[in-house]
Amino acid sequence: MAYSVLSDGTTKARATAAADRARRDPMRWVVLATLILLLAFTLFPFFLALLNAVKASAEYAVGGPLSIPRSIDLTAIEKFWTVSDFSRKLLNSLVISLGVSVLGVLISLFNAYAIGVGKVPGSRVILVVFLLGIMVPQESIIYPLYYMAKASGLYDTQLSVIIIFAVLQSAFGTYLLSTVLSTFPKEILEAAEMDGSTHWKTLWFVVVPMLRPTLMVLGTFFFIWTWNEFLIPLVMLVSNNNQTVSVAMGLTRGQNMSDPVLQASAAFLGIIPTVIFFLIFQRTLTRGIAAGAVK
Amino acid sequence: MSQDIQIELLGIEKHYGAFHALKNVNLSIPKGTFVALVGPSGCGKSTLLRSLAGLEKITGGTLKIAGKVMNDVPPRSRDIAMVFQSYALYPHMTVEQNLTYSLKMHGVPKAEAKQKAEEVAVITGLSRLLDRYPRQLSGGQRQRVAMGRAIIRNPQAFLFDEPLSNLDAALRVSMRKEIRSLHDRLGATFVYVTHDQVEAMTMADHVVVMRDGIIEQQGAPLELYDRPANRFVAGFIGSPAMNFIPAIAAEDGKCLILDFGAVKQKLAISRAIEPGRTLVAGIRPEHIGVVAPGEGSFDVPIAFVESTGSATFIVAETQPELTIVETRRDRVKAGDMIGISVDPDQIHLFDASTDRLI
Numbered sequence: 123m124a125y126s127v128l129s130d131g132t133t134k135a136r137a138t139a140a141a142d143r144a145r146r147d148p149m150r151w152v153v154l155a156t157l158i159l160l161l162a163f164t165l166f167p168f169f170l171a172l173l174n175a176v177k178a179s180a181e182y183a184v185g186g187p188l189s190i191p192r193s194i195d196l197t198a199i200e201k202f203w204t205v206s207d208f209s210r211k212l213l214n215s216l217v218i219s220l221g222v223s224v225l226g227v228l229i230s231l232f233n234a235y236a237i238g239v240g241k242v243p244g245s246r247v248i249l250v251v252f253l254l255g256i257m258v259p260q261e262s263i264i265y266p267l268y269y270m271a272k273a274s275g276l277y278d279t280q281l282s283v284i285i286i287f288a289v290l291q292s293a294f295g296t297y298l299l300s301t302v303l304s305t306f307p308k309e310i311l312e313a314a315e316m317d318g319s320t321h322w323k324t325l326w327f328v329v330v331p332m333l334r335p336t337l338m339v340l341g342t343f344f345f346i347w348t349w350n351e352f353l354i355p356l357v358m359l360v361s362n363n364n365q366t367v368s369v370a371m372g373l374t375r376g377q378n379m380s381d382p383v384l385q386a387s388a389a390f391l392g393i394i395p396t397v398i399f400f401l402i403f404q405r406t407l408t409r410g411i412a413a414g415a416v417k
Numbered sequence: 418m419s420q421d422i423q424i425e426l427l428g429i430e431k432h433y434g435a436f437h438a439l440k441n442v443n444l445s446i447p448k449g450t451f452v453a454l455v456g457p458s459g460c461g462k463s464t465l466l467r468s469l470a471g472l473e474k475i476t477g478g479t480l481k482i483a484g485k486v487m488n489d490v491p492p493r494s495r496d497i498a499m500v501f502q503s504y505a506l507y508p509h510m511t512v513e514q515n516l517t518y519s520l521k522m523h524g525v526p527k528a529e530a531k532q533k534a535e536e537v538a539v540i541t542g543l544s545r546l547l548d549r550y551p552r553q554l555s556g557g558q559r560q561r562v563a564m565g566r567a568i569i570r571n572p573q574a575f576l577f578d579e580p581l582s583n584l585d586a587a588l589r590v591s592m593r594k595e596i597r598s599l600h601d602r603l604g605a606t607f608v609y610v611t612h613d614q615v616e617a618m619t620m621a622d623h624v625v626v627m628r629d630g631i632i633e634q635q636g637a638p639l640e641l642y643d644r645p646a647n648r649f650v651a652g653f654i655g656s657p658a659m660n661f662i663p664a665i666a667a668e669d670g671k672c673l674i675l676d677f678g679a680v681k682q683k684l685a686i687s688r689a690i691e692p693g694r695t696l697v698a699g700i701r702p703e704h705i706g707v708v709a710p711g712e713g714s715f716d717v718p719i720a721f722v723e724s725t726g727s728a729t730f731i732v733a734e735t736q737p738e739l740t741i742v743e744t745r746r747d748r749v750k751a752g753d754m755i756g757i758s759v760d761p762d763q764i765h766l767f768d769a770s771t772d773r774l775i
Contacts, residue, residue, distance in 0.1 A: 312472050313505035317566070318493040318522035327518070331509040 168393060174386030175199055182383050198387040206370045207362065208391060214359075215349055215366040215395070218283050223345040225288035227337055230295025235325055237296070238303025239311065249300060255293030260353050271358055278360045286358070287348050295340050302336055303329070335409065342403045349396060367392050423448040423483060423574055423606040424469065430477030431464055431630075438464045440630040442478070446574075446623075451600050451607045453621035455614055456653070460627040462610045466576050469608060470499050483573055493522075498567030499576040502583065504559045506551040512538075512562050513547040519570050533569055540599075541565040557588050564599070574606040581616065593620055614654050618642070626650050648697060648772040651765055657702045657730070657740050663769065664698045666690040673698055673764075678736035682715040687761035696775060699765035702742040706758035707731065707749070713756030721751045731755070 174187055178195040202208065233252075237245045267286055268277075276282040306329065314324045330337070352368045359365045365373075371392040374385045424446040431439035439461050446452050454462040467473040468480065471492035480487050487495055498519075506515050513534050520530040538544045541561040551559055560580060567575055577596070581589045597620045600607050611617055617624050618638040625635040626649075634646040645651035651659050664673040670689045675682045675698060684698070710716045720734035729747040733739035739757075749755060766775040 307505070309501050309503055309505035310507065312470075312492075313499070313501060313507075313566075314518070315472070315492045316470060316497070316499045317519035317570075319518075320493070323522060327521075328507060332507075 167389075171386050171389040171393060174383055175390040177383055177386075179381065179383050187382070198381070198383040199391065202374070202384055202387040202391065206373075206388070208367075208370065210363060211365055211367045211370045212395065214280060214364060215368070218280050218287075218355070218366060219345045219348040221280070221284040222287040222291065222348040223341040225284060226291045226295055226344045227341045229288060229292035230299050230340065231325075231330070231333075231337070233292065233296040234299030234303050235321075235329065238300040239306060239329070240321070245300075249297060252293045252296050255290065256297065260290075264353065264357055267354065268357055277358065278364060280359070280364055282358050283355055283366075286354055287344075287351065291344050291347060295344070298340065299333075299336070302333070306332075335406075338406050342407055346396065346399060346403075349399070367395065421447050422481075423450075424608070425481040425484075426465075426469075426478065427481070428478035429465070429468065429475055429480065431461075431468060431473065432476045438630050439468070439475070442630070442632060444625065444632065444635070446606060446608065448606055449604050451597070451609065451620060451622045453617035453624045454608065454610045454627060455612065455617040455624060456627035456633075458612060459629075461630040462612075462627050463578060465627070466499075466578055466608060466610045469574075470497055470576055471495050496570075496573045497576060498570050498572040498574075499578065500560075500563045500567050500580045502579045504551075504563040504580075504583075506559055506562055506566075508551050511548050511550055512543060512554070512565075515551070515562055516547075516565050516569050519566065537565045537569045540568065540602075556584050557592065560584065560592060564596075568599075568603070572605075574608060577607065577609040579611055580609075581611070582613075589616075596620065615656060618654065624654075626653060644774070645699075645765065646774050648699065648767045651699050651767070651774075655701055657742060659699045659701050659765070660705070660737070660739050661767075662698045662700070662737060662739075664696055666692050666694045666696065668692045673766075680735070684714050684759060684764070685761050686764055686766070690766065690775070695769040697767040697769055697772070699767060700759055700763065702730075702740040703744075704760060704763035705739065705741045706760075707741060707743055707747065708756040708758045710754045710756050713758035716754050716756050719749055719751050719753050719755060722747070722749060733757075 170187060173191065174182060175198060176194045176196060177189075177191040177198070178193075179198070181189065181191055181195075236242050237248060242248075271277040271282045276285075310328060310332075311324060314328050319327065349366075350368060351366075352372055355366045355369050356372065359369060371388045374381075374388040422445050424444075426442055426444040429439050429442040431437075442461075442465060454465060456462050464473060468475050469482075471487070471490060475488065482495060482497065507518065510518065513531070516534040516537055517525075517530040520533065525533075534547065535544070538547055541564055543558070543561055543565060546554065546558060546562075551562070554562065563580070580596075581592055584592060593616060596607075596609075609617075609620065621638060623635065624638050624641055626633045626641065628649055634641060634650045641650060641654050645654060648661065652661065663676045664684075665676070666672075667674055667683070670692045671686065673684045673686055673690075673696075675684055690696070706713070717733040717735050717739060720732045720738065722732075723730040724746065727744065729743045729745065729749075731741040731743070731747065731749065733741065733755075741757075767773065768775055
């Protein structure tokens with residue numbers, strides 16, 4: 123904390139007294155305690171996964187899940203990596219999540235441009251339908267999706283998953299971007315029109331650059347949501363080579379390997395990419411939510 | 418002859434649902450004229466301008482630019498440039514990119530566009546700002562970029578939608594001169610919308626006064642000042658506003674009996690009016706002379722006096738109030754009695770029921 127040099131001692135004393143009073147306020151301690159508790163609850167699963175991933179199986183059998191490992195044993199992690207071909211799963215998840223992110227943002231953008239800027243007739247009805255799209259549970263549509271994928275020959279391809287999630291998530295994206303675009307400064311669009319810009323050119327040269335923070339936030343959300351998806355990839359991606367990280371993690375249960383240490387390794391390896399992504403995109407997310415999306 | 422007319426509006430009608438925004442508007446603008454559309458808020462001047470631009474579709478009538486009907490032509494094909502009230506600059510583009518965007522849309526090669534941008538920057542005083550972004554510019558600089566963006570297209574006509582209302586008073590005065598000199602330099606047709614009648618009077622060759630969707634009067638600025646066609650135009654043009662006093666023509670037809678409520682005063686006029694006719698006398702504050710009590714047509718008490726240093730504003734305690742402007746220091750004060758002297762030629766007479774000039 124920086125203290126400025128004060129000519130009289132009274133002001134400094136008053137500032138310190140205020141800080142002291144704040145520190146002594148009992149409520150602050152209650153809040154702090156609650157936050158630490160919540161943090162502990164949130165971090166506990168990660169901690170548990172990490173703890174047991176580096177444990178030797180024998181130690182787990184003896185000490186249980188909460189025992190501290192006496193030495194770091196990476197065999198479970200190595201085993202899971204090779205048996206599940208984890209690098210391949212990572213690649214699949216990356217391709218699918220990235221594909222959904224880009225395609226979902228594009229679809230949302232085109233929809234929202236027509237609704238928010240173009241103000242097509244029936245916009246309100248269309249938006250309500252999109253809202254329903256956000257609310258529909260995946261379990262209720264999995265059968266039709268399965269049959270459609272089979273009929274179109276896209277079953278067991280990454281493309282099927284990309285298309286499905288891009289469409290599902292563009293429901294939210296359309297809704298969000300329509301709201302943002304309906305408050306887009308009208309005069310700038312009119313100026314572009316006077317300058318000879320067509321609707322298409324205005325979208326790419328004027329609207330998208332100005333909307334970049336919001337689009338990045340949306341894309342990041344789409345990426346993270348898709349990465350964590352389980353049901354649809356589980357159903358659509360049957361062969362080993364196509365499966366995603368979440369499916370690989372899920373399959374460690376109920377198969378021949380019902381090894382808790384292996385499961386912990388799977389969980390640990392599955393969590394790490396998400397954490398890394400969040401650390402990379404954290405600034406984009408907070409900046410985007412605060413500035414771009416609200417704008 | 419029609420080649421000389423740049424813009425022609427014939428019987429223009431515009432409805433917003435039940436609201437009748439423009440009612441049978443007829444206007445012919447010769448090439449190279451500086452036309453000001455002026456009027457109070459809601460009179461339809463901005464609607465008319467936007468209809469010219471093509472940003473609003475007219476409900477009826479014909480709109481012609483350079484002899485061609487433009488009713489259903491989209492804005493980008495009308496070869497008209499517009500300067501918006503809030504400038505509407507592209508925030509993610511530099512000044513140079515803002516200027517050249519329209520050229521980019523029309524497929525002009527980059528080198529040529531860059532050169533044109535530099536030429537326009539010289540005209541608008543933006544040469545050192547080409548790499549800046551709008552957020553780094555002052556209000557006046559942004560204004561110039563907005564104008565530069567219009568100039569670079571070399572359009573048939575320039576439309577201005579209250580471009581100076583977001584600037585402070587001093588900047589407004591200097592920008593007025595710049596816009597006028599730009600017009601003289603380019604020789605282009607300017608259509609300029611403003612709610613400020615001083616702007617209209619000082620900048621335009623031709624002033625169009627609008628109210629409630631119709632054109633009340635149009636003509637040269639001084640024509641509107643000297644011979645307003647009705648009470649509305651008389652009160653709108655000129656600052657401070659004209660004084661209106663209800664009156665009746667005297668029996669001899671050569672005088673007016675001014676009705677100041679409890680007090681009636683006689684005032685000589687320059688032409689004969691049928692005796693007994695009810696009308697409204699309009700006298701501009703600057704046309705009322707202050708003399709010693711008893712030496713003028715009649716005397717009035719002073720309610721209050723304001724001095725700007727170069728002019729004195731005197732408000733007389735009459736019903737209705739009389740505002741007098743003297744371009745000199747006056748030593749009168751509130752409560753004093755003064756004599757009123759008016760040149761009969763400067764009295765405007767309006768019919769009491771139709772408000773039209775007699």
